[in-house]
Amino acid sequence: MIDDKALDALFRNARTANGFTGTPVTDAQLRQLVDLMKMGPTSSNSQPARFVFLRSAQAKERLRPALSTGNLEKTLNAPVCAIIAFDTLFHEHLPRMFPHNQAAKSWFDGDEKKAARETAAFRNGTLQGGYFIFAARAIGLDCGPMSGFDNAKVDAEFFPDGRFRSNFLCNLGVGDPSKVFARSPRFEFDEICQVL
């Protein structure tokens, strides 16, 4: 088991960032983050998540029209904003990514499998978004995940061919502790769990 210091950094003391210090996020950190995130499990090792890191002012301007008012300033001021998206045609990679079962691609091929494909892409892409947040925390970064934006506008601007679709956004950097909200309550074990 990992020690208390690591548990605090990943879970107990980590907070959702609403503002960041001026410390930049380097390319090396983005690579380290993705190298950890990618080891998280996905069904049939499908790895549908895709990431676009917006760092320049010019890149973030392209996002501006899609952002909700409450998410605008903190995103424009964040060192990096990641668009966490998913590949709707992830199954095309399965012969490479799930090599011990060459039939896996056929589970998602064709129009009649579209619903299964979309469920798997969203489920596994969302899981990878969660791994992304914890990988960022593990390397000393803070995250500000956001669903307050217009997915259709992001998709039209960044994924015009329709293959990738945005899931959520995530600001990244070293969090400014003065900007976090008061910690909101969490459910107790007995409220959300059954042991049968």
Ligand SMILES: Cc1cc2nc3c(=O)[nH]c(=O)nc-3n(C[C@H](O)[C@H](O)[C@H](O)COP(=O)(O)O)c2cc1C
């Ligand atoms: C997928 C997702 C979407 C979120 N969307 C927004 C958002 O649009 N704007 C915002 O200010 N916070 C957003 N949040 C932040 C949550 O409100 C925050 O993570 C939660 O209250 C827990 O805060 P804590 O980590 O500081 O305890 C989002 C969080 C997640 C995981």
